[in-house]
Amino acid sequence: MDGNMVHPIPGSGLAQTYLISDANDGLMVVDVGSVGAAQAVEDFCTHSIKRSLMAIRIIAVTHFHIDHIGGIDALLSKCSPKTTVLFHPLVKAYLKAGRPISPMRHWVTGLLPTLIASGFIGIRKWTDLAFDGPAGVPLALFRDRQFVSYADRIRYLEGNRLPRSRIGFGGWEVIATPGHTEESVVFFTEASGELIAGDLILGRKDGRGYVNRFCWDEDQTRRSFATLAETIRVRIIFPGHGPVIWSAEDAFRKVDCFGEVPAQDCSHKSSFDALVKSPSNRHTGESRYPEQSKYTGFRVKHGMTK
Numbered sequence: 056m057d058g059n060m061v062h063p064i065p066g067s068g069l070a071q072t073y074l075i076s077d078a079n080d081g082l083m084v085v086d087v088g089s090v091g092a093a094q095a096v097e098d099f100c101t102h103s104i105k106r107s108l109m110a111i112r113i114i115a116v117t118h119f120h121i122d123h124i125g126g127i128d129a130l131l132s133k134c135s136p137k138t139t140v141l142f143h144p145l146v147k148a149y150l151k152a153g154r155p156i157s158p159m160r161h162w163v164t165g166l167l168p169t170l171i172a173s174g175f176i177g178i179r180k181w182t183d184l185a186f187d188g189p190a191g192v193p194l195a196l197f198r199d200r201q202f203v204s205y206a207d208r209i210r211y212l213e214g215n216r217l218p219r220s221r222i223g224f225g226g227w228e229v230i231a232t233p234g235h236t237e238e239s240v241v242f243f244t245e246a247s248g249e250l251i252a253g254d255l256i257l258g259r260k261d262g263r264g265y266v267n268r269f270c271w272d273e274d275q276t277r278r279s280f281a282t283l284a285e286t287i288r289v290r291i292i293f294p295g296h297g298p299v300i301w302s303a304e305d306a307f308r309k310v311d312c313f314g315e316v317p318a319q320d321c322s323h324k325s326s327f328d329a330l331v332k333s334p335s336n337r338h339t340g341e342s343r344y345p346e347q348s349k350y351t352g353f354r355v356k357h358g359m360t361k
């Protein structure tokens with residue numbers, strides 16, 4: 056049996072890799088973060104769905120971070136020469152024009168929960184931490200190390216077709232969702248309401264999700280989430296880290312605001328409505344949560360302990 060479906064790849068390491076099978080269009084892989092993840096895709100294709108890696112037409116990427124791209128070369132070397140890597144057009148500027156990749160904020164209050172959600176402590180094999188190279192490390196130190204060995208295999212999304220366009224694989228579309236990084240995108244299929252969310256939304260063990268606080272720009276993140284929640288209907292969210300978030304009516308309702316930080320306004324049931332419906336954050340860019348935006352994690356902590 057091989058219908059149209061998304062498979063979370065078991066044992067893909069730090070970030071979650073997804074494989075999509077389409078009855079007509081073969082296979083597409085989203086986010087291959089390490090050499091171990093590439094191996095996990097191969098194991099899954101060979102043993103679980105009994106498909107050749109030659110059926111992989113596209114390796115797509117939600118954003119240019121090492122834990123989502125660090126195994127692309129390892130996987131590509133086992134695929135057909137026709138397999139392409141799909142990137143946001145900004146990646147071209149990172150690779151060819153020296154444009155710096157998005158600097159990140161909230162390493163402690165944002166990244167740490169992400170690492171815990173992805174079972175960081177439970178990393179199982181050394182290849183989970185083996186990468187193609189240093190590309191996608193969001194630190195100034197690595198600024199001149201942003202290159203990949205498969206430049207000739209990249210297909211850049213067309214900037215003038217974003218923020219939303221078809222990608223030529225089943226009914227799947229790409230939607231630009233800047234926030235976690237400048238070039239972050241999600242993949243969505245209307246027919247089944249499935250969303251591959253990258254690091255915009257992360258999953259928790261209790262089946263709920265939260266908007267990722269480890270990001271380049273919190274206001275952008277909030278706006279991207281609000282726009283998604285208003286424009287598409289989603290039943291299943293496949294997050295970049297952590298378990299799947301599912302709801303028959305509306306999976307966004309199970310996503311909390313920057314969830315791991317228990318800021319007063321954010322941690323309750325109303326957080327969804329606050330995020331999506333607040334006129335202030337949409338129209339003026341002003342945040343309803345001043346204690347969370349425009350300040351560093353330190354300031355947040357300080358406010359909380361008072």
Ligand SMILES: [Zn+2]
Nearest residue numbers: 118120235254
């Ligand atoms: Zn990331």
